[in-house]
Amino acid sequence: xxxxxxxxxxxxxxxxxxxxxxxxxxxxxxxxxxxxxxxxxxxxxxxxxxxxxxxxxxxxxxxxxxxxxxxxxxxxxxxxxxxxxxxxxxxxxxxxxxxxxxxxxxxxxxxxxxxxx
Numbered sequence: 205x206x207x208x209x210x211x212x213x214x215x216x217x218x219x220x221x222x223x224x225x226x227x228x229x230x231x232x233x234x235x236x237x238x239x240x241x242x243x244x245x246x247x248x249x250x251x252x253x254x255x256x257x258x259x260x261x262x263x264x265x266x267x268x269x270x271x272x273x274x275x276x277x278x279x280x281x282x283x284x285x286x287x288x289x290x291x292x293x294x295x296x297x298x299x300x301x302x303x304x305x306x307x308x309x310x311x312x313x314x315x316x317x318x319x320x321x
Contacts, residue, residue: 205252205257206248206252206257207252208249208250208252208253208320209249210252211245211246211248211249211252212245212246212249212320214245215242215245215246215249215313218238218241218242218245219242221238222235222238222239222242225238226302229299232289232297232298232299232301232302233289233290233297234289235299235302236282236285236286236289236297236301236302236305237286237289237290239282239286239302239305239306239309240282240283240285240286242309242313243278243279243282243283243309243312244264246309246312246313246316246317247264247267247268247272247275247279247312247316248264249316249320250272250316250319250320251264251267251271253320256271261283265279265280265283268280272315274315275308275311275312275315275316277308278308278309278311278312279308279312281305281308282305282308282309282312285297285301285305
């Protein structure tokens, strides 16, 4: 199973790609999807430190709700928006949506990284 550091490295890789998508303003949909996967790896780093390894999005969502109440609403909102961006052809997401969700990711990252020190 991936370690805390492996999850953090993947979150950092996602940040590099996310920065390029946002700079180019090429796709709000992809920016939100990458934002979600950053959130996944950040919370999985927190769980890995506790020897918890979630095997599905459903399992992870339950674990976030049970263990990370401080950021569970942000995580849920990012998850929902990423599903809309990925699967709903009529579900438009905008750069304004991205900005709102990015603030939630900032809270998730701050919480996780503070607890990993």
